[in-house]
Amino acid sequence: MRTISKKLNNEEIEAFGKEVDSLREEVMSKVGKEDADHIRFIYKAYRYTEVLGRGLIHFSFEPISFVAGTLLLATSKIINNMELGHNVLHGQYDWMNDPRFNSRTFEWDIVCDAHQWKFYHNYMHHTFTNVLNKDHDYGYNFTRLTEGQKWKPVHLTQPFTNLFLAMNFQWGIGAHGFRVEHLEIPKKQRNKRSLKDFKKVFFKKIELQVVKDYLLFPVLAGLNFPKIILGNMIANLIRNLWTYAVIFCGHFTENAESFTTDEIVGETKAQWYLRQLKGSSNLEGSKLFYTMTGHLSHQIEHHMFPGMPAIRYREVAPRLKEICEKYGQHYNTGSFLKQFASVWKRIIAYSFPDSIAGKLMGNRKVYLEPKGMISQPSFQISLPAKEKSVTLT
C-alpha cells in the first residue's frame, strides 16, 4: 500500500486509537439539548424551503419566481438528504426518542430506500471503508480509482459515465442498494428470488418518489403541469450534482488511500480509526457550506465517529487534526474546488492503464516528520519504486 503518512508501529497505533477514543467520549458526553435544537432547526429549514419552493413553482407566472422556487426545492432536497437524512439514518439522534429523528422510522426524499441504504452505507461502507471488493461504494462498481483495480478498456469511458452518474446520482445510489444487499448474501443462498425481493423494495421507493414529484404535484397544478415537472426535474438534478460532488470528495481525492481485504484481517479498533483517516478526505468552507454538505465536509470525523451528532464535527476537527499531526498522519483536507479537481484528476488518470495512470498521478505528497514530535528511528516513507518525482510539501 502506498501511504503518505508516517508508518506507525503497533504501540503507536494503539496510543493513537486511545487518544481518538477519549476525544470521542469527551465530546459525546456533551451531546444534549444543543444538538436536539440543531436538528430541529434543520428540520424547520427543510420544511420551510419545501413549502416555499413548491409554492413558488406552482404560483409563479414569470421566470424569476420559478427559478427561485426551483432553487428552494433543490435546497430542501439537499437538506433532507444530507444534514437531516444522512445523519438521522446514522442514528445520530436516536437518543432524542423523537420519531421524526429516529433511524428506525425515518424515510427520505430520494429514490433510495432508507433501509437498504442503512445496510450498504452504515454497515458495509462504514465498516469496510475503501477496502476493495468489500466497500461497494468504492468507485460505485464502474469507476477505477487505484492500481488495485484491474484496468479494462471500458474504463476509458469512466469520465463520461461519471458525468452521467453525477446527473442521476440518486438513481445510482438507489440501484446500488439492492445489488449490494444481494451480493452480500453467501453465494450459495443467492438466487433470482432474493434479488427480486430486494429489487421490489427499490421499485416501491421509486414509485413513491416519482408519483410524488412527477404526478401528484403536477396534477395539483392543473394545466400548469409541465412547469411543475420541469421544476422538480431541475431540483432533483441540482441535488444529484451536489451530493455526487460532496460524496466523491469524501473518499476519492488523489491522496485518499485504498486497502485490500488482507490488510484488514484482525484489525483492531485503533487500526480501524487509522484506516478511516487514511481513506477519507475533508472539505473546508463556511458553516453554511458544512451544513449543506450534511457535514460530510468533515468526512474524516464522520468516518471515525459516525454516531456522533454531525454538528459536533466542527469542534472535533481541529483537535483530531492535532492528534494526527502528533502521530505524523496525513490529514487530507482542502477547499471544495481543490478536492473536487483532485477527484477528477484521479477519475481521468485511472481511466488509463497503470503506466499512464502512474505518470498522471505521480506528484504525490510525502509525509514530512513534524519537528519536536515523537521521532522514531524506523521511520520510512513507503512509495512504490516506479514513483518518479516526489514533491515535498
Next chain:
Amino acid sequence: MKTFPFIYNQPKEFLKFLQPGDWADFLLGEINPRFSVTTVKAKVIAVREETADAKTLVLKPNWLWKGFVSGQHVPVTIEIAGRRVTRFYSLSSFPGEKYLSITVKRQAGGLVSNFINQNIKKGDLLELGEPSGEFVLPKVLPSKILFLAGGSGITPIHSILKQLQANQFKGKVTLLYFVRSYEDIILHSSLEEIVKATGFLEIRYIFSDVPREGFDSGFLTKEILQKYTDDIKSYSVYVCGPGPMQTKALSLLEGNEVKSELFLLPGQSQLKVKKTGTVDVFLSLSHKTIQVKGERSLLEELEDQGIYPPSGCRMGICHTCVCKKSAGSVTDLSKGEVSELGEENIQICISRAESNLELEL
C-alpha cells in the same frame, strides 16, 4: 394497475409516505406550539407548590384531549436535555374542571419527577397520551368507601373525591392517608375544603416518620383499620400507595372488594434476577453484536450501550418499543413468562434477555 403496483395495492402507505400528519403538525406548530393533529400537547398554565417536594401542574391541553375519568392516569412526555421521556401520572383534577392537573412528588433518583419539580414553569409544553386505568368509581356507587392512600398515592384519590363532591355523594367516605409528616401532606388545603364543603368525608392523617400530637403515627395495621371503620366488610376499598403498603392492605382486606393502583418507576416492576455471564444480542438492521447482562430490560441494557430504540411508557403499555425478535428467548417481565425461541414481536421495555438473541433493530 401494473404501472403503479404498490400505490395501487397499498394506497394508505403512499399517503403515509407523504407525511400529512407531520406536515400538519409542523405548520400548526409554527402558529401555536400547542396545536397538533396527532398529539395531545398541553401548556402549563400554572404551577402550584403543594409541599416542599411536590408540585401541581395545571395544564391546558389542545383539542385532541378527549377527557378522562377520575382516578385514571396519563402518560406525560417531557423533554429533558433534548431527550423525550415518558412517565405516568395520575390526574389530580376531576373531569368537571376547566383545566387538568397532575401532581408530582419528587422521587429519590427519579429523573422526571425531579425535573418537573425543578424546571417546569408556566408556559412550558408537554405531551399527554391517552388516559387509562381501572382505578375508578363503579357505575353504581357503593354506600361506604374506604380510601387508603400512601404518599403521592393521594393524587388519583383526590380526583375521585372531587368527583364524589360534584356528584353530591350521599354515602360515607373514610380516607386514611399515610404520609411521612404533617408537612408532607399533598393537596392538603383542597382535601380540607372537600371536608368542609361536604358532609360525607372523614380524613385521618397518619404520620410514619414525624409524629404529631393529636394524630396517629405508624403504618397500616389491623388496629388502625378497625379504629376508623365499623364493619370493614361493608366497605368498598381503594388503595393507592407504595408497594409494601399495598401488600399489607391486600392481606388485611382479604374478602373485601379492593381496587388498587401501584405506581412503579420504570425498571422497578422487574423480577430481580442474578445471572452470571452475558448473552449476545445481534441487531440485524444495524449489524452490531452487543453483550448484555440479562439483568434488566433489553431497552435499558441497550441504552446503556448507546443504542436508543424508540420508547414510550417503558412499562409495557404503549407498544412504542415493539421490535421483531428473530431468534432467542426472552422473559416477559410483566408476566414473568419465558417466551418461545422463534420469531415474534416483543416489547423490549419489558423483556429481559434469556438466551442469545437476534433483534430486528
